[in-house]
Amino acid sequence: xxxxxxxxxxxxxxxxxxxxxxxxxxxxxxxxxxxxxxxxxxxxxxxxxxxxxxxxxxxxxxxxxxxxxxxxxxxxxxxxxxxxxxxxxxxxxxxxxxxxxxxxxxxxxxxxxxxxxxxxxxxxxxxxxxxxxxxxxxxxxxxxxxxxxxxxxxxxxxxxxxxxxxxxxxxxxxxxxxxxxxxxxxxxxxxxxxxxxxxxxxxxxxxxxxxxxxxxxxxxxxxxxxxxxxxxxxxxxxxxxxxxxxxxxxxxxxxxxxxxxxxxxxxxxxxxxxxxxxxxxxxxxxxxxxxxxxxxxxxxxxxxxxxxxxxxxxxxxxxxxxxxxxxxxxxxxxxxxxxxxxxxxxxxxxxxxxxxxxxxxxxxxxxxxxxxxxxxxxxxxxxxxxxxxxxxxxxxxxxxxxxxxxxxxxxxxxxxxxxxxxxxxxxxxxxxxxxxxxxxxxxxxxxxxxxxxxxxxxxxxxxxxxxxxx
Ligand code: SAM
Numbered sequence: 001x002x003x004x005x006x007x008x009x010x011x012x013x014x015x016x017x018x019x020x021x022x023x024x025x026x027x028x029x030x031x032x033x034x035x036x037x038x039x040x041x042x043x044x045x046x047x048x049x050x051x052x053x054x055x056x057x058x059x060x061x062x063x064x065x066x067x068x069x070x071x072x073x074x075x076x077x078x079x080x081x082x083x084x085x086x087x088x089x090x091x092x093x094x095x096x097x098x099x100x101x102x103x104x105x106x107x108x109x110x111x112x113x114x115x116x117x118x119x120x121x122x123x124x125x126x127x128x129x130x131x132x133x134x135x136x137x138x139x140x141x142x143x144x145x146x147x148x149x150x151x152x153x154x155x156x157x158x159x160x161x162x163x164x165x166x167x168x169x170x171x172x173x174x175x176x177x178x179x180x181x182x183x184x185x186x187x188x189x190x191x192x193x194x195x196x197x198x199x200x201x202x203x204x205x206x207x208x209x210x211x212x213x214x215x216x217x218x219x220x221x222x223x224x225x226x227x228x229x230x231x232x233x234x235x236x237x238x239x240x241x242x243x244x245x246x247x248x249x250x251x252x253x254x255x256x257x258x259x260x261x262x263x264x265x266x267x268x269x270x271x272x273x274x275x276x277x278x279x280x281x282x283x284x285x286x287x288x289x290x291x292x293x294x295x296x297x298x299x300x301x302x303x304x305x306x307x308x309x310x311x312x313x314x315x316x317x318x319x320x321x322x323x324x325x326x327x328x329x330x331x332x333x334x335x336x337x338x339x340x341x342x343x344x345x346x347x348x349x350x351x352x353x354x355x356x357x358x359x360x361x362x363x364x365x366x367x368x369x370x371x372x373x374x375x376x377x378x379x380x381x382x383x384x385x386x387x388x389x390x391x392x393x394x395x396x397x398x399x400x401x402x403x404x405x406x407x408x409x410x411x412x413x414x415x416x417x418x419x420x421x422x423x424x425x426x427x428x429x430x431x432x433x434x435x436x437x438x439x440x441x442x443x444x445x446x447x448x449x450x451x452x453x454x455x456x457x458x459x460x461x462x463x464x465x466x467x468x469x470x
Contacts, residue, residue: 001026001053005262011225014263015204020255027056037061041069047077050310052258059254059306067302074305074334077312083410085385085417086377087337089138090131093346094119094158096359098144100216104247104291106284107144107361109216114284115355117346118149121161130349132168134341134370135428137386139171140198145179145217152185159192170465173388179218180227186234195391196273197231198240203248204256212247228264237397238273245295246280250303261311269398274315277304281321281362301329308334313404320364327366328380341370374424375433378440385417386424389469415452415470418444423460423467
């Protein structure tokens with residue numbers, strides 16, 4: 001099948017619905033074609049990725065041996081590109097005021113029972129102090145879409161507040177997940193020195209998208225789908241894609257997601273910096289059983305492995321929407337970033353009261369503290385990382401991708417992960433986590449040339465909270 005990729009920045013071209021149907025028909029017809037599967041798997045083993053047409057065939061194939069091979073390869077690819085580090089972050093909800101009508105989200109404007117909260121700059125600073133106390137260095141900013149309550153000026157002021165709090169530590173990277181906006185606004189957001197601009201597509205299926213978003217600015221499928229092009233035209237080099245699995249069929253979404261990634265890479269020279277894999281969760285007035293496309297765990301895990309194989313150079317993010325059990329499995333299938341100690345409430349890190357508790361966007365499945373997550377990661381053989389180096393040292397967009405595609409990024413990742421773990425263990429960890437962390441650091445540092453190990457400790461300045469990253 002001839003590979004389709006569109007250089008046009010029009011959504012109906014780069015997420016061409018006929019191409020998705022054609023791909024799925026082709027995959028259905030060839031899903032048991034042993035010769036084709038063998039060819040695709042041998043291309044996959046080169047670790048340079050797969051086209052959406054090829055990934056779709058593997059997705060529809062049901063041979064358990066092929067699935068096992070995809071999963072094993074996904075783990076190999078993650079290790080080859082990124083090493084054994086897992087990056088940690090936390091979401092920070094600024095405001096749940098929203099004028100949209102997203103059927104799956106409790107922040108939708110018609111929900112009159114959810115407490116509407118918007119943090120002041122002082123409250124944001126309190127949240128940041130609480131997050132810093134836990135040891136967090138990287139945040140994902142979240143807010144509902146509401147031009148009156150949450151204008152871009154509010155988001156920009158909040159970013160400045162977050163970067164400005166230097167008490168229990170420092171937040172070194174803020175990623176932002178806010179609604180699709182104009183090129184002009186993306187330029188202003190980019191100038192605020194944020195890391196990645198993240199926006200979930202929710203679903204790539206236009207018809208279902210329109211049903212799921214009946215009102216508000218987000219109801220415009222084209223405006224939403226073309227947002228990443230505008231973000232890149234506005235100066236962003238790193239953007240994060242995602243689909244909310246459970247809204248439409250996972251087969252359609254996988255093809256759409258890969259077509260989007262291929263389009264960005266073809267036009268801007270860099271595919272998505274990250275791909276998130278959220279699944280629909282119960283929430284305030286949201287009954288998940290009314291959605292008919294729930295993604296079962298086994299299919300979800302295969303899909304994660306396939307994404308890792310198809311876009312080996314892209315970071316993959318899993319949030320606390322997933323349980324400890326699923327997160328453990330997914331970490332061995334290519335997930336490279338997870339959140340820890342998360343609250344999806346507005347103001348819930350620093351304070352708890354009924355209004356704050358009830359302001360949550362969705363129920364989390366992993367309620368462990370950051371310290372518990374860090375300890376667990378180490379016990380599972382991963383190196384927890386609070387690294388934010390690539391952003392600070394200009395390794396972004398095309399530059400990042402070039403190093404990553406040469407499978408060189410893990411040299412940076414490993415050393416920077418150890419640096420930040422050293423900082424975490426010394427400053428934030430509980431005694432038990434410190435004990436395990438110290439042993440892990442000794443073990444991992446032994447693998448490095450000795451000069452690097454000695455040098456590491458000199459790169460942390462505990463008085464200024466500065467780290468000299470590699
Ligand atoms: N207002 C922005 C927007 O519209 O893109 C910010 C997004 S919201 C704070 C973050 C994401 O949460 C959404 O893009 C959606 O995918 C996800 N989300 C919403 N409702 C959810 C639910 N019930 N379960 C799981 N994830 C949900």
